[in-house]
Amino acid sequence: MSYMNRVEDPKRNAILVSAFTQFSGYGFRRTSMEDIATAAGVSRASLYSYFGNKEEIFRCLSASIHEQALADAEAALRATSGKPDIARRVEGALVARFARLQEVVTQSPHGREIYDEDNRLCGDLVLESSARFRALLASAMRAADRAREINLKGAGLSAPAAAEVIQLGASGLKQGAPDVATLKTRLRRFVRVFFAGLR
Amino acid sequence: MSYMNRVEDPKRNAILVSAFTQFSGYGFRRTSMEDIATAAGVSRASLYSYFGNKEEIFRCLSASIHEQALADAEAALRATSGKPDIARRVEGALVARFARLQEVVTQSPHGREIYDEDNRLCGDLVLESSARFRALLASAMRAADRAREINLKGAGLSAPAAAEVIQLGASGLKQGAPDVATLKTRLRRFVRVFFAGLR
DNA sequence: TATTGACAATATATGCGTATATGGTCAATT
DNA sequence: AATTGACCATATACGCATATATTGTCAATA
Numbered sequence: 001m002s003y004m005n006r007v008e009d010p011k012r013n014a015i016l017v018s019a020f021t022q023f024s025g026y027g028f029r030r031t032s033m034e035d036i037a038t039a040a041g042v043s044r045a046s047l048y049s050y051f052g053n054k055e056e057i058f059r060c061l062s063a064s065i066h067e068q069a070l071a072d073a074e075a076a077l078r079a080t081s082g083k084p085d086i087a088r089r090v091e092g093a094l095v096a097r098f099a100r101l102q103e104v105v106t107q108s109p110h111g112r113e114i115y116d117e118d119n120r121l122c123g124d125l126v127l128e129s130s131a132r133f134r135a136l137l138a139s140a141m142r143a144a145d146r147a148r149e150i151n152l153k154g155a156g157l158s159a160p161a162a163a164e165v166i167q168l169g170a171s172g173l174k175q176g177a178p179d180v181a182t183l184k185t186r187l188r189r190f191v192r193v194f195f196a197g198l199r
Numbered sequence: 200m201s202y203m204n205r206v207e208d209p210k211r212n213a214i215l216v217s218a219f220t221q222f223s224g225y226g227f228r229r230t231s232m233e234d235i236a237t238a239a240g241v242s243r244a245s246l247y248s249y250f251g252n253k254e255e256i257f258r259c260l261s262a263s264i265h266e267q268a269l270a271d272a273e274a275a276l277r278a279t280s281g282k283p284d285i286a287r288r289v290e291g292a293l294v295a296r297f298a299r300l301q302e303v304v305t306q307s308p309h310g311r312e313i314y315d316e317d318n319r320l321c322g323d324l325v326l327e328s329s330a331r332f333r334a335l336l337a338s339a340m341r342a343a344d345r346a347r348e349i350n351l352k353g354a355g356l357s358a359p360a361a362a363e364v365i366q367l368g369a370s371g372l373k374q375g376a377p378d379v380a381t382l383k384t385r386l387r388r389f390v391r392v393f394f395a396g397l398r
Numbered sequence: 399t400a401t402t403g404a405c406a407a408t409a410t411a412t413g414c415g416t417a418t419a420t421g422g423t424c425a426a427t428t
Numbered sequence: 429a430a431t432t433g434a435c436c437a438t439a440t441a442c443g444c445a446t447a448t449a450t451t452g453t454c455a456a457t458a
Contacts, residue, residue, distance in 0.1 A: 032420060043432050048422070155392050165372070165389050172371020173364070190364050193354050197396030231450060242402050247452070 012050045015040045016064060019057050020114075027110035028058055028121065055121055062114050062122035065101075066129035072096035073133060077140045086144040087195035090137065094170045094187050097133055103180050130167070137163035150198040157198075166194065211249045214239045215263060218256050219313075226309035227257055227320065254320055261313050261321035264300075265328035271295035272332060276339045285343040286394035289336065293369045293386050296332055302379050329366070336362035349397040356397075365393065 018039035022031040033054055037044040051057045076092030084092070104111035113119055117126040142159040145152045152162060173186040217238035221230040232253055236243040250256045275291030283291070303310035312318055316325040341358040344351045351361060372385040 033422085034420075044421090045423085045432050045434095046430075049430070053422070054420095155395065157388060157392070161388060162392075165385060165392070168371045168374050168385065169368035169389055170371065171374060172367045172369065175367050175370060186364060186367065189356060189360060190368055193356070193361075193364070193393055193396035195396065196354065197392035197394065232452090233450075243451090244402050244404095244453085245400075248400070252452070253450095 009050075011042070015042070015047060015050055015057070016061050019061050020065075023058065023061065023114065024104060024108035024111040027113060028054075058114075058121050059125065062125050065114065066125060069097050069100055070129060070132055070136070072100070074136055077136060085195075086140065086149045087191050090140065090166065090195070091188055091191040093133075093137065093140070094166075094191065095184060098170055098174060098187070099180050099183050102174055102177065102183050106177070106179065134160070134163050134167050137166055141166075150195065152198065155198055162198070166191075169194070208249075210241075214241070214246060214249055214256070215260050218260050219264075222257065222260065222313065223303060223307035223310040226312060227253075257313075257320050258324065261324050264313065265324060268296050268299055269328060269331055269335070271299070273335055276335060284394075285339065285348045286390050289339065289365065289394070290387055290390040292332075292336065292339075293365075293390065294383060297369055297373060297386070298379050298382050301373055301376065301382050305376070305378065333359070333362050333366050336365055340365075349394065351397065354397055361397070365390075368393070 015036065019031075019036045022035045022039055025031075026035075033044050033047055036057065037047055040047075047057070051060065073093040073096040076096050077089050079089055079092060101115055105115065114122065115126055117123050117130070119126070138160045141150070141152065141162045144150045145159060152159060155162075157165075169190060170187055173190060174183060177183040177186070214235065218230075218235050221234045221238055224230075225234070232243050232246055235256065236246055239246075246256070250259065272292040272295040275295050276288050278288055278291060300314055304314065313321065314325055316322050316329070318325070337359045340349070340351065340361045343349045344358060351358060354361075356364075368389060369386055372389060373382060376382040376385070
């Protein structure tokens with residue numbers, strides 16, 4: 001049954017896209033299955049061929065967004081074109097992880113709740129995504145340390161500790177950012193100085 | 200009239216102390232003037248000799264806490280005993296500004312709302328305090344730059360830009376901190392590396 | 399003169415019935 | 429096999445009335 005279809009199912013994806021616009025515009029509560037179905041151009045009943053219920057749509061949407069952000073972040077950390085140094089790669093990962101989401105949050109009324117770690121429906125997904133991102137960062141820091149790109153020992157930091165400070169510090173830079181450009185500027189400044197301190 | 204008494208008025212202060220315990224324990228809405236009066240050992244009516252109304256108590260409480268934190272932060276930035284370098288002084292300021300408040304937030308159910316910048320009652324005070332703290336940081340950074348303790352130009356940063364990144368980055372370190380000790384550790388790591396990058 | 403009990407106006411909580419909206423299911427249809 | 433209209437149970441929105449709680453004021457008091 002479609003329920004088990006692979007992620008690339010175009011119809012299932014169309015539903016998620018419609019759900020995203022509705023949820024981010026009106027929030028979970030104020031969005032009805034009818035709204036999602038209409039936006040996706042299908043009947044309400046057929047939504048249940050692809051998802052178990054409304055909450056599952058929300059969770060799958062949240063999971064899908066986080067997966068995309070994580071994949072982009074991982075790609076940034078692995079990037080080789082232009083031979084970016086560790087600071088550039090981490091900056092790219094932070095942009096992938098934070099700047100993208102920030103855009104949704106600042107430009108849609110209820111975009112925030114999709115990424116809210118206190119949200120009953122997807123809080124666990126947000127936390128898991130956050131933990132995985134930190135692990136990616138830690139791994140990249142460890143590799144850079146081995147490659148002598150940075151000197152963790154000299155700074156008295158373990159790779160996980162450095163990753164934690166980078167992730168949380170970068171997260172704080174979102175506060176009060178009027179637009180994505182501002183956030184990117186802050187991220188660049190933060191990363192530049194921080195990695196200069198890890199030489 | 201007492202209404203205009205100076206801040207040191209012990210009775211007025213006792214009311215603020217009681218209000219703090221009640222507000223941080225039950226929140227503004229669920230705290231009644233009766234609760235505050237009882238906790239302060241006075242009649243409800245006499246509260247109105249010291250404050251115009253319930254909202255004013257809340258605002259004065261918020262303002263008082265922020266003033267204290269700012270005063271402590273400023274003292275840390277001016278500290279001379281032990282000849283602390285700029286990194287140590289900033290670390291002290293961040294602890295004064297964030298770690299103190301964090302303790303209240305983590306240990307009381309509704310402590311957060313007193314520092315919530317989205318709070319209708321005190322949001323303006325929180326933002327103002329935040330701006331003043333950033334100004335203090337910027338001033339200290341500027342002074343350290345002139346004294347050649349740090350090299351802002353080399354990092355491509357203005358003093359306000361550096362202060363912004365420090366304040367917001369440090370603020371992010373609060374996330375998910377189970378206790379104040381954890382936050383302090385993160386702050387120390389952050390400040391150490393960041394200022395090493397400003398050499 | 400600082401403090402307070404008592405008072406009036408307002409705000410909040412609760413219950414109830416009804417109308418509407420929504421979620422989830424399933425047999426019928428294409 | 430995918431899709432859907434129709435169905436039912438539940439949830440939410442609304443109006444309204446009543447009871448209780450709370451706020452802010454003021455004249456009386458100690």
